[in-house]
Amino acid sequence: MKKYKRVFLIVIDSLGVGPMPDSEEFGDAGVNTLGHISESVEEFCIPNLQRLGLANICPLTQIPPAEQPLAYYTKLRERSRGKDTMTGHWEMMGLEVTTPFQTFTDTGFPPELIAELERRTGRKIIGNKSASGTEILDELAEEEIAEGHMIVYTSADSVLQICGNEETFGLEELYHCCEIARELTMRDEWKVGRVIARPYVGKKKGEFKRTSNRHDYALKPFGRTVLNALKDQGRDVISVGKIQDIFVGEGITKAYKSKSSVHGMEQTLEIAETSFNGLCFVNLVDFDALWGHRRDPLGYAREIEKFDEKLGLLLEKLEQDDLLILTADHGNDPTYTGTDHTREKVPFLAYSKSMSGSGELAEQDTFAVIGATVAENFDVQMPQGTIGSSLLEQLR
Structure with a gap:
């Protein structure tokens, strides 16, 4: 069986390829992030993804399937109950999430939580609703700056987000307030997947811009993952983007923080020029954050082209x-209603210059085949309680 010295695992955040069998239960009937992006734009130029076999996975209006794709390809179904970032990534590395993380999309956070957060931070909270991160800045940032208040909001995800102006609020104060919020939201009745610090700059409406100093305070994985197993066996586990935050540093040996998805790929290119033995795990978030949630199929298409x-x-x-x-890790169909992630199957493309074959694999019933494949490649035993079976023998 062929073994690889380095594995590059790149998550194109939210690039779903069609509905799951249970998508209707999540309010996501008929969703297809990639397919609907293709239908929504006149031009779509992705020659490298095409030759690997992406159009063989999901029919695209402008792009025919590759007659002889370079990669092995299939779709993966999500076994966990959810459609968020942490659920998807944790399942990739072997953890099945059976209970979805709590959301406060419709009601905002409970008054008791808000009161306690105000008491602990010494700041009046404004917002407390589900909102777009850019829209809530235009609505409330001037008040926050003038009065010293604190913007707290959520989204369709299981998140509590806090905005802070880098000049007037200060990064360290913002991070401190988020640490308090993370402590409070460890209670079962308030537990969210992530608390996110959302720093921004600017002084008036129309000028506010979020910066790259975002920081995620995620729940620690509830069990050991493939990343832990790799690290324990002396393998390199290099994270790019928000992987470090998603796993709270568990199993990571070196982390690179990205300013954008393009920057994340530039970092990955630099890492490819180094010698390491293990996994380079990359998350490229702009597809999701900038275009999926904002329901912008054209912007999403251009990001895929980049x-x-x-x-x-x-x-x-x-x-x-x-x-x-x-x-x-999930879908985020920019042509769908609302601003939520969408419950979708995801693509799987595997390629090596040393492969003698390529083509379609059977559809898989869990994202965890990824972690299992990586584990077998490096002769690492899957941690107890994890799920997934390896595809390595088929990647010849």
Whole structure:
């Protein structure tokens, strides 16, 4: 069986490829992030993804399937009950989430939580509703700056987000308030998947811009993952983007914080020029944060095209004993109603220059085949209680 020295696992955040069998239960009938993006734009140029086989997974209006795709490809179904970032990533590394994280989309956070957060931080809270991160800045940031208040809001995800102006609120104070919020939201009745610090700059409406100093305070994984097993066996586990936050540093040996998805790919290209033995785990969040939630299919399409350009450079840099896996963590159909993630299958593309074959694999019933494949490649035992079976033997 072929073994690889380096595995590059790249998560194109929210690039779903069609509904799950249970999508209607989540209010997501008929969703298809990639397919509907293609239908919504006149031009769509992704030659590197095309030759790997992306159009073989999901029919695209402008792009025919590859007659001889370079990669092995299929769709993965999510076994966990959810459609959020943490659920998807944790399942990739072997953890099945059976109870979805709590959301406060419809009601805002309970008065008791808000009162306690105000008492502990010494700041009056404004907002406390589900909102777009950019829209709530235009609505309330001037008040926050003038009065010293604190903007708290949520979304369709299981998150509590706090905004702070970098000049008037201060980054350290923002992070401190988020740490307090994380402590409070460890209670079962208030438990959210992530508390997110959302720093911004600007002084008046129309000028506010969020910065790259975002920080996620996620729940610690409830069990050991493939990342822990790799690290314990002396393998490198390099994170790019918000992987470090999603796993709260568990199993990570080195972390790179990204300013954007393009920057994340630039970091990955630099890592590809280094010698390591293990996993480079990359999350590219702009697809989701900038375009999916804002329901902008054109912006999403252009972001995929930017990724495709960087992907072409990475394909050139890959060595014979490298394995590249491309996937997603959930959907976020920019043509669908609301601003929520969408419950979808995700793509799986696996490629190495040393492969003698390629083509379609059977559809898989869990994202955890990814972690299981990585574990078997590095002769690492899957942690107790994890799920997933390896596809390594089929990647020849």
